[in-house]
Amino acid sequence: FMPPSVAGGSNCVTARDKKGIEVDAKKYLEEKPEGDRSLVEGLKGDATYLIVKDDKTFQSYGLNAICTHLGCVVPWSEANNKFICPCHGSQYDEEGSVVRGPAPLPLALAHVDVQDNKVRLGLWSEVDFRTGEPGWWN
Ligand code: FES
16 A cells, blocks of 8 residues: 555655664664654755654654744754754754744655655645644645
8 A cells, every 4th residue: 555645756755864774663663762853864865853752653744844934944853752953943843843933934845654674754745733733845
């Protein structure tokens, strides 16, 4: 079964680590703690956060790490349970919604799906569940 949103084509890529190696899904989930948010290389080469859920599976969405203000990569601050941009102080909650500006928009979403032990990232073309509006990135 393949959800239509990630059914191949250029709207879908295999997540890679910093070294450019395809992420091994099983190993990744074994190594990362629950609630982990770590970066992989995703769609268009953009740094994207994979989220490990409490049941040690991947959250069905990943978050593009590019700040919607001026494009810095936004680190996850586990201590604050937020993404905090080092450039101008924007903050995003654990789902990527803006909790403090100047960022105008939430972090972009990507579909996350495991196929053959590879992590596939796909274009999120549906409504943004955080805003109820179409994704601003489409
Ligand atoms: Fe992130 Fe300005 S680039 S707050």
